[in-house]
Amino acid sequence: MVMRKLQLPLSQTQKVRFERAIERLQSLSSSANSDASVIVTDSIPVNHDDAFLKGHGTSEVDGELLATVCGVVERVDKLVYVRTLRARYKPEVGDIVVGRVIEVAQKRWRVELNFNQDGVLMLSSMNMPDGIQRRRTSVDELNMRNIFVEHDVVCAEVRNFQHDGSLQLQARSQKYGKLEKGQLLKVDPYLVKRSKHHFHYVESLGIDLIIGCNGFIWVGEHVEVRDPMAIDDQKDEEMISSSSTGKEQSHIPLETRQTICRIGNAIRVLSNLGFTVTLEVIMETVNLSNSKNIDIHDMLGSEFHVVVAENEAERRRTKRKK
Protein backbone atom coordinates (compact mmCIF):
# COMPACT_ATOMS: atom_id res chain seq x y z
CA MET A 1 0.00 0.00 0.00
CA VAL A 2 1.53 3.26 -1.09
CA MET A 3 1.88 6.10 1.36
CA ARG A 4 1.76 9.69 0.23
CA LYS A 5 3.05 12.84 1.81
CA LEU A 6 -0.13 14.45 3.10
CA GLN A 7 -0.68 17.78 1.34
CA LEU A 8 -2.77 19.16 4.20
CA PRO A 9 -1.96 21.62 6.97
CA LEU A 10 -1.51 19.53 10.13
CA SER A 11 -1.29 20.87 13.66
CA GLN A 12 1.61 19.71 15.84
CA THR A 13 -0.46 17.02 17.60
CA GLN A 14 -1.98 15.85 14.31
CA LYS A 15 1.50 15.62 12.81
CA VAL A 16 2.72 13.48 15.71
CA ARG A 17 -0.37 11.23 15.54
CA PHE A 18 -0.09 10.87 11.78
CA GLU A 19 3.63 10.02 11.89
CA ARG A 20 2.96 7.47 14.64
CA ALA A 21 0.23 5.84 12.55
CA ILE A 22 2.54 5.70 9.53
CA GLU A 23 5.30 4.15 11.64
CA ARG A 24 2.89 1.50 12.89
CA LEU A 25 1.77 0.75 9.33
CA GLN A 26 5.37 0.49 8.15
CA SER A 27 6.38 -1.75 11.04
CA LEU A 28 3.40 -4.01 10.33
CA SER A 29 4.30 -4.19 6.66
CA SER A 30 7.98 -4.90 7.28
CA SER A 31 7.24 -7.55 9.90
CA ALA A 32 4.84 -9.21 7.49
CA ASN A 33 7.82 -9.86 5.20
CA SER A 34 6.53 -7.08 3.01
CA ASP A 35 8.12 -5.84 -0.11
CA ALA A 36 10.56 -2.97 -0.16
CA SER A 37 10.46 -0.11 -2.61
CA VAL A 38 13.47 0.01 -4.91
CA ILE A 39 14.87 2.25 -7.60
CA VAL A 40 17.11 1.30 -10.54
CA THR A 41 20.29 -0.59 -9.47
CA ASP A 42 19.09 -1.08 -5.88
CA SER A 43 19.99 -4.46 -4.43
CA ILE A 44 17.08 -6.84 -3.74
CA PRO A 45 17.61 -8.96 -0.61
CA VAL A 46 17.19 -12.66 -1.40
CA ASN A 47 18.16 -15.84 0.40
CA HIS A 48 20.83 -17.39 -1.83
CA ASP A 49 20.55 -20.73 -0.01
CA ASP A 50 17.02 -21.17 -1.35
CA ALA A 51 16.48 -21.31 -5.09
CA PHE A 52 14.77 -18.22 -6.46
CA LEU A 53 13.48 -17.20 -9.87
CA LYS A 54 14.36 -13.84 -11.40
CA GLY A 55 11.22 -12.11 -12.65
CA HIS A 56 10.46 -8.85 -14.46
CA GLY A 57 12.49 -5.82 -13.49
CA THR A 58 15.40 -7.78 -12.01
CA SER A 59 18.91 -8.67 -13.13
CA GLU A 60 21.67 -10.69 -11.48
CA VAL A 61 25.15 -9.15 -11.32
CA ASP A 62 28.05 -10.80 -9.50
CA GLY A 63 25.65 -13.01 -7.56
CA GLU A 64 23.59 -10.02 -6.45
CA LEU A 65 20.00 -9.41 -7.56
CA LEU A 66 19.48 -5.82 -8.74
CA ALA A 67 16.40 -3.88 -9.84
CA THR A 68 16.23 -2.56 -13.40
CA VAL A 69 13.05 -0.53 -12.81
CA CYS A 70 11.69 1.65 -10.00
CA GLY A 71 8.86 0.10 -8.03
CA VAL A 72 8.01 -2.45 -5.38
CA VAL A 73 9.58 -5.86 -4.87
CA GLU A 74 6.95 -8.60 -4.98
CA ARG A 75 7.48 -12.24 -4.04
CA VAL A 76 5.28 -15.11 -5.24
CA ASP A 77 6.69 -18.39 -3.89
CA LYS A 78 10.19 -18.52 -5.41
CA LEU A 79 9.57 -15.80 -8.00
CA VAL A 80 11.04 -12.38 -7.22
CA TYR A 81 10.00 -9.47 -9.44
CA VAL A 82 9.66 -5.69 -9.31
CA ARG A 83 6.21 -4.22 -9.92
CA THR A 84 6.56 -0.77 -11.44
CA LEU A 85 4.37 1.78 -9.73
CA ARG A 86 3.20 3.54 -12.84
CA ALA A 87 0.30 5.93 -12.32
CA ARG A 88 -1.09 4.72 -15.62
CA TYR A 89 -3.65 1.97 -16.05
CA LYS A 90 -2.28 -1.24 -17.56
CA PRO A 91 -5.29 -3.03 -19.05
CA GLU A 92 -5.97 -6.75 -19.22
CA VAL A 93 -8.71 -8.58 -21.12
CA GLY A 94 -11.77 -9.01 -18.91
CA ASP A 95 -11.17 -5.91 -16.78
CA ILE A 96 -14.24 -4.01 -15.63
CA VAL A 97 -13.67 -0.35 -16.51
CA VAL A 98 -15.59 2.86 -15.95
CA GLY A 99 -15.04 5.60 -18.52
CA ARG A 100 -16.40 8.77 -20.02
CA VAL A 101 -17.56 9.04 -23.63
CA ILE A 102 -15.49 11.68 -25.41
CA GLU A 103 -16.64 11.20 -29.00
CA VAL A 104 -19.47 9.62 -30.96
CA ALA A 105 -17.83 8.30 -34.13
CA GLN A 106 -18.93 6.05 -37.00
CA LYS A 107 -20.45 2.89 -35.46
CA ARG A 108 -18.40 3.45 -32.30
CA TRP A 109 -17.98 5.53 -29.19
CA ARG A 110 -14.57 6.66 -28.00
CA VAL A 111 -14.19 6.31 -24.24
CA GLU A 112 -11.66 8.01 -21.94
CA LEU A 113 -10.21 5.29 -19.66
CA ASN A 114 -7.15 6.83 -17.93
CA PHE A 115 -5.07 4.82 -20.43
CA ASN A 116 -2.59 6.22 -22.94
CA GLN A 117 -5.10 5.50 -25.72
CA ASP A 118 -8.87 5.87 -25.75
CA GLY A 119 -11.08 2.81 -25.55
CA VAL A 120 -13.40 1.97 -28.45
CA LEU A 121 -16.92 0.75 -27.75
CA MET A 122 -18.41 -0.55 -30.99
CA LEU A 123 -22.13 -0.25 -31.66
CA SER A 124 -22.14 -3.99 -32.38
CA SER A 125 -20.64 -4.65 -28.92
CA MET A 126 -23.58 -2.93 -27.23
CA ASN A 127 -26.91 -4.29 -26.10
CA MET A 128 -29.63 -2.43 -27.98
CA PRO A 129 -32.18 -0.56 -25.83
CA ASP A 130 -34.99 -2.82 -27.09
CA GLY A 131 -32.96 -5.86 -25.99
CA ILE A 132 -33.38 -7.70 -29.30
CA GLN A 133 -30.34 -9.45 -30.76
CA ARG A 134 -30.09 -8.36 -34.40
CA ARG A 135 -27.77 -6.83 -36.96
CA ARG A 136 -27.11 -3.13 -36.49
CA THR A 137 -28.60 -1.07 -39.30
CA SER A 138 -27.97 2.48 -40.50
CA VAL A 139 -30.99 3.53 -38.42
CA ASP A 140 -29.25 2.25 -35.29
CA GLU A 141 -26.19 4.20 -36.31
CA LEU A 142 -28.24 7.38 -36.63
CA ASN A 143 -29.79 6.73 -33.21
CA MET A 144 -26.42 6.26 -31.48
CA ARG A 145 -26.81 9.53 -29.61
CA ASN A 146 -29.97 8.17 -28.02
CA ILE A 147 -27.79 5.60 -26.27
CA PHE A 148 -24.64 7.56 -25.30
CA VAL A 149 -23.57 11.13 -25.96
CA GLU A 150 -20.36 13.00 -25.13
CA HIS A 151 -19.54 13.19 -21.39
CA ASP A 152 -21.79 10.23 -20.51
CA VAL A 153 -20.26 7.91 -17.93
CA VAL A 154 -20.30 4.27 -19.03
CA CYS A 155 -19.30 0.94 -17.57
CA ALA A 156 -17.86 -1.74 -19.84
CA GLU A 157 -15.52 -4.71 -20.03
CA VAL A 158 -12.19 -4.90 -21.87
CA ARG A 159 -12.81 -7.19 -24.83
CA ASN A 160 -9.40 -7.20 -26.52
CA PHE A 161 -6.54 -5.06 -27.80
CA GLN A 162 -6.45 -3.72 -31.33
CA HIS A 163 -3.29 -3.94 -33.41
CA ASP A 164 -2.47 -0.28 -32.70
CA GLY A 165 -2.67 -0.86 -28.94
CA SER A 166 -6.07 0.73 -28.34
CA LEU A 167 -8.70 -1.11 -26.31
CA GLN A 168 -11.89 -2.64 -27.61
CA LEU A 169 -14.68 -2.60 -25.05
CA GLN A 170 -17.95 -4.46 -24.81
CA ALA A 171 -21.15 -3.84 -22.87
CA ARG A 172 -23.23 -6.88 -23.75
CA SER A 173 -24.66 -7.53 -20.30
CA GLN A 174 -27.38 -5.71 -18.38
CA LYS A 175 -24.88 -4.76 -15.68
CA TYR A 176 -22.90 -2.67 -18.18
CA GLY A 177 -24.02 0.52 -19.87
CA LYS A 178 -24.78 4.12 -18.97
CA LEU A 179 -24.29 5.25 -15.38
CA GLU A 180 -26.57 7.98 -14.06
CA LYS A 181 -27.47 9.64 -10.78
CA GLY A 182 -24.12 9.42 -9.10
CA GLN A 183 -20.57 10.63 -8.77
CA LEU A 184 -17.45 9.68 -10.75
CA LEU A 185 -14.21 9.59 -8.78
CA LYS A 186 -10.68 9.13 -10.02
CA VAL A 187 -7.94 7.37 -8.04
CA ASP A 188 -4.55 5.99 -9.08
CA PRO A 189 -5.12 2.61 -10.80
CA TYR A 190 -2.57 0.81 -8.61
CA LEU A 191 -4.82 1.49 -5.61
CA VAL A 192 -7.46 -0.79 -7.18
CA LYS A 193 -6.72 -4.50 -6.93
CA ARG A 194 -8.26 -6.86 -9.48
CA SER A 195 -10.84 -9.12 -7.83
CA LYS A 196 -13.82 -11.31 -8.69
CA HIS A 197 -16.31 -8.57 -7.86
CA HIS A 198 -16.03 -4.97 -9.01
CA PHE A 199 -19.78 -4.30 -8.86
CA HIS A 200 -21.01 -3.75 -5.31
CA TYR A 201 -24.48 -3.05 -4.01
CA VAL A 202 -24.47 -1.56 -0.52
CA GLU A 203 -27.91 -2.75 0.53
CA SER A 204 -28.04 -0.85 3.82
CA LEU A 205 -27.49 2.47 2.02
CA GLY A 206 -29.14 1.69 -1.32
CA ILE A 207 -25.98 2.62 -3.22
CA ASP A 208 -24.24 1.07 -6.23
CA LEU A 209 -20.45 1.10 -6.16
CA ILE A 210 -18.44 0.20 -9.25
CA ILE A 211 -14.69 0.08 -8.66
CA GLY A 212 -13.17 0.21 -12.15
CA CYS A 213 -9.79 -1.44 -12.69
CA ASN A 214 -8.68 1.75 -14.45
CA GLY A 215 -9.02 3.83 -11.28
CA PHE A 216 -12.39 5.39 -12.13
CA ILE A 217 -14.90 4.68 -9.37
CA TRP A 218 -18.64 5.18 -9.70
CA VAL A 219 -20.82 5.87 -6.67
CA GLY A 220 -24.50 6.17 -7.51
CA GLU A 221 -28.07 5.44 -6.58
CA HIS A 222 -29.00 1.76 -6.86
CA VAL A 223 -30.62 0.84 -10.17
CA GLU A 224 -32.60 -2.38 -10.52
CA VAL A 225 -31.21 -4.44 -13.39
CA ARG A 226 -34.13 -5.59 -15.52
CA ASP A 227 -34.07 -7.96 -18.46
CA PRO A 228 -35.92 -6.30 -21.37
CA MET A 229 -36.62 -9.68 -22.96
CA ALA A 230 -38.74 -10.68 -19.97
CA ILE A 231 -41.19 -7.83 -20.46
CA ASP A 232 -43.70 -8.04 -23.25
CA ASP A 233 -44.03 -5.27 -25.82
CA GLN A 234 -47.03 -3.59 -24.21
CA LYS A 235 -45.44 -3.29 -20.79
CA ASP A 236 -42.24 -2.17 -22.43
CA GLU A 237 -44.01 0.64 -24.25
CA GLU A 238 -45.70 1.72 -21.03
CA MET A 239 -42.37 1.79 -19.22
CA ILE A 240 -40.69 3.76 -22.00
CA SER A 241 -43.47 6.34 -22.08
CA SER A 242 -43.52 6.68 -18.29
CA SER A 243 -39.73 6.94 -18.10
CA SER A 244 -39.63 9.60 -20.81
CA THR A 245 -42.20 11.74 -18.98
CA GLY A 246 -40.66 11.11 -15.59
CA LYS A 247 -37.11 11.84 -16.67
CA GLU A 248 -37.24 15.51 -15.74
CA GLN A 249 -39.20 14.87 -12.54
CA SER A 250 -37.05 12.01 -11.20
CA HIS A 251 -34.69 13.26 -8.53
CA ILE A 252 -32.48 11.59 -5.96
CA PRO A 253 -33.61 11.95 -2.33
CA LEU A 254 -31.43 14.20 -0.17
CA GLU A 255 -30.43 11.30 2.08
CA THR A 256 -29.16 9.28 -0.90
CA ARG A 257 -27.22 12.26 -2.23
CA GLN A 258 -25.60 12.76 1.16
CA THR A 259 -24.68 9.07 1.30
CA ILE A 260 -23.14 9.28 -2.19
CA CYS A 261 -21.09 12.31 -1.12
CA ARG A 262 -20.02 10.60 2.11
CA ILE A 263 -18.82 7.50 0.25
CA GLY A 264 -17.16 9.73 -2.36
CA ASN A 265 -15.27 11.65 0.31
CA ALA A 266 -14.25 8.40 2.01
CA ILE A 267 -12.70 7.25 -1.29
CA ARG A 268 -10.95 10.61 -1.72
CA VAL A 269 -9.43 10.32 1.76
CA LEU A 270 -8.22 6.76 1.09
CA SER A 271 -6.74 7.92 -2.22
CA ASN A 272 -4.97 10.86 -0.55
CA LEU A 273 -3.47 8.50 2.02
CA GLY A 274 -2.54 5.95 -0.64
CA PHE A 275 -4.54 3.05 0.83
CA THR A 276 -5.89 0.30 -1.42
CA VAL A 277 -9.50 1.01 -2.33
CA THR A 278 -11.76 -1.96 -1.53
CA LEU A 279 -15.41 -2.15 -0.47
CA GLU A 280 -14.39 -3.27 3.03
CA VAL A 281 -12.05 -0.31 3.59
CA ILE A 282 -14.49 2.18 2.04
CA MET A 283 -17.38 1.05 4.25
CA GLU A 284 -15.17 1.08 7.33
CA THR A 285 -14.17 4.67 6.53
CA VAL A 286 -17.82 5.65 5.98
CA ASN A 287 -18.88 4.00 9.26
CA LEU A 288 -15.99 5.73 11.02
CA SER A 289 -17.16 9.13 9.77
CA ASN A 290 -20.69 8.34 10.95
CA SER A 291 -19.60 7.08 14.36
CA LYS A 292 -17.43 10.16 14.94
CA ASN A 293 -20.30 12.42 13.77
CA ILE A 294 -18.07 14.00 11.15
CA ASP A 295 -19.87 16.22 8.68
CA ILE A 296 -19.54 15.36 4.97
CA HIS A 297 -17.43 18.39 4.05
CA ASP A 298 -15.27 17.93 7.17
CA MET A 299 -14.22 14.49 5.93
CA LEU A 300 -11.66 16.11 3.64
CA GLY A 301 -10.05 17.96 6.55
CA SER A 302 -6.76 17.11 8.27
CA GLU A 303 -8.31 15.56 11.38
CA PHE A 304 -10.27 12.90 9.52
CA HIS A 305 -7.21 11.96 7.43
CA VAL A 306 -5.28 11.35 10.65
CA VAL A 307 -8.19 9.38 12.17
CA VAL A 308 -8.42 7.17 9.05
CA ALA A 309 -4.65 6.51 9.11
CA GLU A 310 -4.86 5.53 12.80
CA ASN A 311 -7.91 3.35 12.15
CA GLU A 312 -6.19 1.60 9.23
CA ALA A 313 -3.15 0.83 11.40
CA GLU A 314 -5.42 -0.60 14.09
CA ARG A 315 -7.44 -2.61 11.55
CA ARG A 316 -4.32 -4.22 10.10
CA ARG A 317 -2.97 -4.98 13.55
CA THR A 318 -6.16 -6.81 14.56
CA LYS A 319 -6.27 -8.54 11.16
CA ARG A 320 -2.76 -9.89 11.71
CA LYS A 321 -3.63 -11.12 15.22
CA LYS A 322 -6.46 -13.19 13.76
Place this chain on the structure above:
Amino acid sequence: MEIDREDGRTPNQLRPLACSRNILHRPHGSASWSQGDTKVLAAVYGPKAGTKKNENAEKACFEVIWKPKSGQIGKVEKEYEMILKRTIQSICVLTVNPNTTTSVIIQVVHDDGSLLPCAINAACAALVDAGIPMKHLAVAICCCLAENGYLVLDPNKLEEKKMTAFAYLVFPNTTLSVLPEGSSVAEGEPVEHGIITSITHGVMSVDDYFLCVENGRAATASLSAFFRKNFQQSSSKAG
Protein backbone atom coordinates in the same frame (compact mmCIF):
# COMPACT_ATOMS: atom_id res chain seq x y z
CA MET B 1 40.72 29.69 -8.07
CA GLU B 2 37.63 31.17 -6.41
CA ILE B 3 35.29 33.07 -8.68
CA ASP B 4 32.20 35.16 -8.04
CA ARG B 5 29.33 34.26 -10.32
CA GLU B 6 26.60 36.71 -11.24
CA ASP B 7 23.92 34.65 -9.50
CA GLY B 8 26.04 34.34 -6.34
CA ARG B 9 26.90 30.64 -6.71
CA THR B 10 30.28 29.07 -6.04
CA PRO B 11 32.03 27.50 -9.08
CA ASN B 12 30.97 23.96 -8.07
CA GLN B 13 27.44 24.86 -7.00
CA LEU B 14 24.50 23.65 -9.08
CA ARG B 15 21.31 25.59 -9.68
CA PRO B 16 18.13 24.52 -7.83
CA LEU B 17 16.74 21.25 -9.20
CA ALA B 18 13.09 20.37 -9.74
CA CYS B 19 11.55 17.25 -11.23
CA SER B 20 7.96 16.10 -11.61
CA ARG B 21 6.87 12.88 -13.29
CA ASN B 22 3.69 11.55 -14.91
CA ILE B 23 2.58 15.03 -15.90
CA LEU B 24 1.32 14.26 -19.42
CA HIS B 25 -1.73 12.14 -20.10
CA ARG B 26 -1.02 10.36 -23.39
CA PRO B 27 2.60 9.15 -23.11
CA HIS B 28 3.58 5.95 -21.33
CA GLY B 29 5.98 8.01 -19.25
CA SER B 30 6.71 11.71 -18.91
CA ALA B 31 8.82 14.03 -16.81
CA SER B 32 9.66 17.68 -16.45
CA TRP B 33 13.17 18.58 -15.30
CA SER B 34 14.42 22.03 -14.47
CA GLN B 35 17.80 23.33 -13.40
CA GLY B 36 17.39 26.97 -12.47
CA ASP B 37 15.53 28.59 -15.36
CA THR B 38 16.38 25.84 -17.84
CA LYS B 39 13.34 23.60 -18.17
CA VAL B 40 12.79 20.55 -20.37
CA LEU B 41 9.78 18.29 -20.83
CA ALA B 42 10.36 14.65 -21.85
CA ALA B 43 7.78 12.12 -23.02
CA VAL B 44 8.25 8.41 -23.71
CA TYR B 45 5.98 6.44 -26.04
CA GLY B 46 6.46 2.70 -26.29
CA PRO B 47 7.82 0.11 -26.58
CA LYS B 48 5.86 -0.21 -29.85
CA ALA B 49 6.15 -3.25 -32.12
CA GLY B 50 8.69 -3.17 -34.96
CA THR B 51 12.03 -1.47 -35.45
CA LYS B 52 13.19 1.12 -37.95
CA LYS B 53 15.35 0.45 -41.00
CA ASN B 54 19.02 -0.36 -40.37
CA GLU B 55 18.28 -1.21 -36.72
CA ASN B 56 19.03 -4.51 -35.01
CA ALA B 57 15.70 -6.37 -34.75
CA GLU B 58 17.05 -8.53 -31.93
CA LYS B 59 17.31 -5.52 -29.64
CA ALA B 60 15.12 -2.63 -28.58
CA CYS B 61 15.39 0.45 -30.76
CA PHE B 62 15.12 4.06 -29.56
CA GLU B 63 14.28 7.20 -31.46
CA VAL B 64 14.73 10.70 -30.07
CA ILE B 65 12.79 13.70 -31.36
CA TRP B 66 13.98 17.11 -30.23
CA LYS B 67 11.44 19.93 -30.21
CA PRO B 68 12.97 23.39 -29.80
CA LYS B 69 11.13 26.16 -27.99
CA SER B 70 10.41 27.84 -31.31
CA GLY B 71 11.30 27.42 -34.97
CA GLN B 72 12.68 24.49 -36.93
CA ILE B 73 15.35 22.09 -35.73
CA GLY B 74 18.86 22.73 -37.00
CA LYS B 75 22.25 21.00 -36.93
CA VAL B 76 22.70 21.53 -33.19
CA GLU B 77 19.34 19.91 -32.40
CA LYS B 78 20.14 16.99 -34.73
CA GLU B 79 23.40 16.50 -32.87
CA TYR B 80 21.55 16.60 -29.53
CA GLU B 81 19.15 13.93 -30.84
CA MET B 82 22.06 11.67 -31.77
CA ILE B 83 23.82 12.18 -28.41
CA LEU B 84 20.60 11.49 -26.50
CA LYS B 85 19.85 8.38 -28.54
CA ARG B 86 23.29 6.90 -27.89
CA THR B 87 23.13 7.78 -24.21
CA ILE B 88 19.69 6.18 -23.83
CA GLN B 89 20.81 3.06 -25.69
CA SER B 90 23.77 2.69 -23.35
CA ILE B 91 21.71 2.99 -20.14
CA CYS B 92 18.72 0.83 -21.15
CA VAL B 93 18.50 -2.97 -21.16
CA LEU B 94 17.99 -3.56 -24.89
CA THR B 95 17.42 -7.32 -24.76
CA VAL B 96 14.19 -7.19 -22.72
CA ASN B 97 11.97 -5.84 -25.51
CA PRO B 98 13.49 -7.01 -28.82
CA ASN B 99 12.12 -5.74 -32.14
CA THR B 100 10.42 -2.74 -30.54
CA THR B 101 10.78 1.00 -30.92
CA THR B 102 10.55 3.46 -28.05
CA SER B 103 10.13 7.13 -28.91
CA VAL B 104 11.54 9.81 -26.62
CA ILE B 105 10.30 13.32 -27.33
CA ILE B 106 12.19 16.24 -25.79
CA GLN B 107 10.41 19.59 -25.63
CA VAL B 108 12.50 22.59 -24.62
CA VAL B 109 10.37 24.83 -22.42
CA HIS B 110 13.08 27.36 -21.58
CA ASP B 111 16.81 27.48 -22.29
CA ASP B 112 18.99 29.25 -19.75
CA GLY B 113 22.18 27.24 -20.24
CA SER B 114 23.19 23.57 -19.69
CA LEU B 115 20.36 22.48 -21.98
CA LEU B 116 21.70 19.08 -23.06
CA PRO B 117 22.42 17.76 -19.52
CA CYS B 118 18.98 18.97 -18.47
CA ALA B 119 17.42 17.09 -21.41
CA ILE B 120 19.36 13.90 -20.57
CA ASN B 121 18.18 14.05 -16.95
CA ALA B 122 14.59 14.66 -18.10
CA ALA B 123 14.74 11.75 -20.56
CA CYS B 124 16.10 9.46 -17.84
CA ALA B 125 13.28 10.45 -15.45
CA ALA B 126 10.69 9.88 -18.20
CA LEU B 127 12.14 6.42 -18.99
CA VAL B 128 11.87 5.49 -15.31
CA ASP B 129 8.27 6.75 -15.28
CA ALA B 130 7.48 4.61 -18.33
CA GLY B 131 8.89 1.53 -16.60
CA ILE B 132 11.59 0.91 -19.23
CA PRO B 133 14.23 -1.50 -17.81
CA MET B 134 17.53 0.31 -17.27
CA LYS B 135 21.08 -0.74 -16.42
CA HIS B 136 21.58 2.44 -14.43
CA LEU B 137 20.28 5.97 -14.12
CA ALA B 138 22.14 8.59 -16.11
CA VAL B 139 23.21 11.73 -14.29
CA ALA B 140 24.31 14.53 -16.62
CA ILE B 141 26.22 17.71 -15.87
CA CYS B 142 27.85 20.55 -17.78
CA CYS B 143 31.39 21.67 -16.96
CA CYS B 144 32.86 24.88 -18.41
CA LEU B 145 36.31 26.34 -18.76
CA ALA B 146 36.73 30.13 -18.76
CA GLU B 147 39.47 32.14 -20.51
CA ASN B 148 41.48 32.58 -17.32
CA GLY B 149 41.42 28.83 -16.66
CA TYR B 150 38.86 28.45 -13.89
CA LEU B 151 36.17 25.75 -13.94
CA VAL B 152 32.44 26.35 -13.56
CA LEU B 153 29.69 23.74 -13.16
CA ASP B 154 26.13 24.07 -14.48
CA PRO B 155 26.53 27.46 -16.23
CA ASN B 156 23.60 29.64 -17.22
CA LYS B 157 23.16 31.22 -20.66
CA LEU B 158 25.09 34.36 -19.77
CA GLU B 159 28.04 32.38 -18.40
CA GLU B 160 28.04 30.03 -21.40
CA LYS B 161 28.76 32.95 -23.73
CA LYS B 162 31.92 33.86 -21.79
CA MET B 163 33.35 30.33 -21.70
CA THR B 164 36.05 29.01 -24.02
CA ALA B 165 35.33 25.28 -23.68
CA PHE B 166 32.54 22.95 -22.50
CA ALA B 167 32.35 19.36 -21.38
CA TYR B 168 28.95 17.64 -21.19
CA LEU B 169 29.45 14.62 -18.94
CA VAL B 170 27.05 11.77 -18.15
CA PHE B 171 27.81 9.39 -15.27
CA PRO B 172 26.03 6.30 -13.93
CA ASN B 173 24.19 7.09 -10.70
CA THR B 174 25.55 4.27 -8.55
CA THR B 175 28.62 2.17 -8.00
CA LEU B 176 26.73 -0.99 -8.97
CA SER B 177 25.44 -1.09 -12.51
CA VAL B 178 23.18 -3.73 -13.99
CA LEU B 179 25.55 -5.09 -16.61
CA PRO B 180 26.28 -8.59 -17.93
CA GLU B 181 28.82 -10.50 -15.85
CA GLY B 182 32.43 -9.67 -16.59
CA SER B 183 31.57 -6.35 -18.21
CA SER B 184 31.66 -4.31 -15.01
CA VAL B 185 35.33 -3.67 -15.78
CA ALA B 186 36.25 -1.82 -18.95
CA GLU B 187 39.95 -1.90 -19.85
CA GLY B 188 40.89 -2.63 -16.25
CA GLU B 189 38.89 0.29 -14.89
CA PRO B 190 35.52 -0.24 -13.17
CA VAL B 191 32.56 1.22 -15.07
CA GLU B 192 31.51 3.37 -12.14
CA HIS B 193 34.81 5.24 -12.44
CA GLY B 194 34.06 5.85 -16.08
CA ILE B 195 31.62 7.92 -18.08
CA ILE B 196 28.55 7.00 -20.08
CA THR B 197 28.79 10.00 -22.41
CA SER B 198 31.34 12.75 -22.84
CA ILE B 199 30.92 15.63 -25.29
CA THR B 200 33.42 18.46 -25.53
CA HIS B 201 33.25 21.80 -27.35
CA GLY B 202 36.09 24.26 -27.72
CA VAL B 203 39.75 23.85 -26.81
CA MET B 204 40.92 22.45 -23.48
CA SER B 205 44.04 20.65 -22.32
CA VAL B 206 44.00 17.02 -21.17
CA ASP B 207 44.62 18.13 -17.58
CA ASP B 208 41.69 20.53 -17.76
CA TYR B 209 39.48 17.77 -19.15
CA PHE B 210 40.34 15.40 -16.31
CA LEU B 211 39.74 18.20 -13.84
CA CYS B 212 36.30 18.67 -15.42
CA VAL B 213 35.60 14.95 -15.03
CA GLU B 214 36.73 15.01 -11.40
CA ASN B 215 34.61 18.04 -10.50
CA GLY B 216 31.68 16.72 -12.50
CA ARG B 217 31.73 13.35 -10.76
CA ALA B 218 31.86 15.04 -7.36
CA ALA B 219 28.87 17.21 -8.25
CA THR B 220 26.80 14.29 -9.55
CA ALA B 221 26.52 12.96 -5.99
CA SER B 222 23.93 15.64 -5.22
CA LEU B 223 22.15 14.93 -8.53
CA SER B 224 22.07 11.20 -7.74
CA ALA B 225 20.67 11.92 -4.29
CA PHE B 226 18.00 14.13 -5.85
CA PHE B 227 17.08 11.38 -8.34
CA ARG B 228 16.85 8.81 -5.56
CA LYS B 229 14.73 11.05 -3.33
CA ASN B 230 12.39 11.92 -6.19
CA PHE B 231 11.89 8.32 -7.33
CA GLN B 232 11.53 6.86 -3.86
CA GLN B 233 8.70 9.26 -3.03
CA SER B 234 6.58 7.58 -5.69
CA SER B 235 7.46 4.02 -4.75
CA SER B 236 7.63 4.18 -0.95
CA LYS B 237 5.33 1.70 0.76
CA ALA B 238 3.38 1.41 3.93
CA GLY B 239 2.42 -2.22 3.74
